[in-house]
Structures are given as structure tokens and as C-alpha cells.
Amino acid sequence: DIVMTQSPDSLAVSLGERATIKCKSSQSIFYSSNNNNYLSWYQQKPGQPPKLLIYWASTRESGVPDRFAGSGSGTDFTLTISSLQAEDVAIYYCQQYYSTPPTFGQGTKVEIK
Amino acid sequence: QVQLVQSGAEVKKPGASVKVSCKASGYTFTSHHIHWVRQAPGQGLEWIGIINPRDGTANFALNLQDRVTMTRDTSTSTVYMELNSLRSEDTAVYYCATEGRYALLYFDSWGQGTLVTISS
Numbered sequence: 001d002i003v004m005t006q007s008p009d010s011l012a013v014s015l016g017e018r019a020t021i022k023c024k025s026s027q028s029i030f031y032s033s034n035n036n037n038y039l040s041w042y043q044q045k046p047g048q049p050p051k052l053l054i055y056w057a058s059t060r061e062s063g064v065p066d067r068f069a070g071s072g073s074g075t076d077f078t079l080t081i082s083s084l085q086a087e088d089v090a091i092y093y094c095q096q097y098y099s100t101p102p103t104f105g106q107g108t109k110v111e112i113k
Numbered sequence: 114q115v116q117l118v119q120s121g122a123e124v125k126k127p128g129a130s131v132k133v134s135c136k137a138s139g140y141t142f143t144s145h146h147i148h149w150v151r152q153a154p155g156q157g158l159e160w161i162g163i164i165n166p167r168d169g170t171a172n173f174a175l176n177l178q179d180r181v182t183m184t185r186d187t188s189t190s191t192v193y194m195e196l197n198s199l200r201s202e203d204t205a206v207y208y209c210a211t212e213g214r215y216a217l218l219y220f221d222s223w224g225q226g227t228l229v230t231i232s233s
Contacts, residue, residue, distance in 0.1 A: 042220070095219060098218075
């Protein structure tokens with residue numbers, strides 16, 4: 001199984017400031033035949049199911065604010081929230097869909113400083 | 114729009130079975146695979162398996178394949194996940210989710226979740 005490791009486990013950021021979450025896969029999740037990284041990001045608020053934010057490592061899902069941006073390739077990826085809003089307090093998960101079983105990072109909790 | 118509505122919370126004893134339903138609407142039921150994912154209290158997300166509503170074929174996580182069954186009813190656009198020989202570590206919120214629009218193994222729309230509690 002591909003192991004996904006996120007860092008940090010938690011972070012506190014002031015409103016309006018940048019939040020950066022890292023995600024590392026145990027093997028490359030880049031598929032050269034279609035030039036895509038098989039990496040998605042989810043946001044989960046308390047008591048709610050996860051919500052898809054980004055797929056193909058950097059494509060925002062419809063309706064997701066453009067302050068959320070995904071980047072990276074191969075084994076190293078980043079989710080950036082450019083200007084943290086109060087409603088962004090949540091746990092964020094990365095997930096690889098390169099191979100079965102699909103696997104998730106352990107999650108990063110984002111709070112307001 | 115896509116909507117997945119799951120059955121209500123369950124409390125089961127160790128060794129029993131549980132069957133959770135997920136009713137789909139807002140799209141053609143047979144056109145998208147449905148996944149099941151679970152989340153133990155305060156923990157991360159674990160993939161359980163996937164079912165193709167078109168033909169009922171399913172694929173499961175290796176650590177659960179001996180205890181899990183997935184079925185579907187096309188007449189009601191509902192998929193079911195049954196887990197047998199329940200253990201305390203099966204206590205979790207169980208989610209159904211549709212496959213991604215552009216690839217099979219990510220998760221597009223999610224159900225609200227079903228809490229399954231295993232307690233003697």
C-alpha cells in the first residue's frame with residue numbers, strides 16, 4: 001500500500017495569513033502516460049463528511065474558493081490556503097488514487113491563532 | 114445534484130452483523146461506482162471497498178475482505194454495505210461516496226455518515 005504522510009499534524013494560523021500543509025507519498029503517484037498526479041485533498045469539519053477540495057493535485061473542485069491551491073508532483077505535495085478565513089477551520093486530508101487501495105494521510109488540523 | 118442518504122445509527126454487540134444503506138439520487142445510479150470509507154472516533158479515513166452498481170461487482174480492502182459484503186438494488190438506487198463478525202475496533206462512522214468524475218479511486222460526493230457502535 002502507498003503510505004501518505006502529512007505534516008504538520010496541526011497548525012495555528014492568524015486570520016488572513018497563509019496556511020501550508022505538506023503531504024508525502026511513499027512512492028511516486030505521477031502517471032507519465034497522462035501527465036497527472038493522482039492526489040486529492042479533502043476538508044472535514046466537525047460532524048461532517050469530508051469534502052473534496054482538489055484533485056489531480058492542483059485542480060480545484062467546482063465551488064471551492066481560489067484561496068485553496070494545490071501543488072507538487074511525484075511524491076511531494078502541498079495544500080496552501082492563501083488567506084485563512086474562520087470557516088477554514090477543519091482537518092485536511094490528502095489521498096492518493098494512483099493504486100488500490102486508495103490511502104489517506106493522517107490529517108492536519110488547522111486552527112485560528 | 115448528487116445526493117447520498119445513509120441509514121441511521123446502529124448499536125451492535127461483538128460478533129453480530131450490521132448492514133448500512135446508501136440511497137443515491139440526482140444522477141444515473143448505474144453510471145458511477147460507489148465507495149465505502151470509515152472513520153473511527155477521532156481517527157483518520159480508511160477505505161473499505163467499492164461497488165459497481167451496473168453489475169454488482171465489488172472490490173474490498175484486504176484487511177476486511179473476509180467480513181464485508183457490498184450489494185445494490187437498482188430498483189431503489191440503493192447500495193448496501195454489510196460487515197460481519199463485528200469487533201470493538203469496527204466502531205466508526207461509515208460513509209458512502211461516489212467515485213471521482215475523472216478517475217475511479219477518489220471521492221466526489223459523500224453521504225452524511227452512519228455511526229456504528231460495537232458494544233457488549
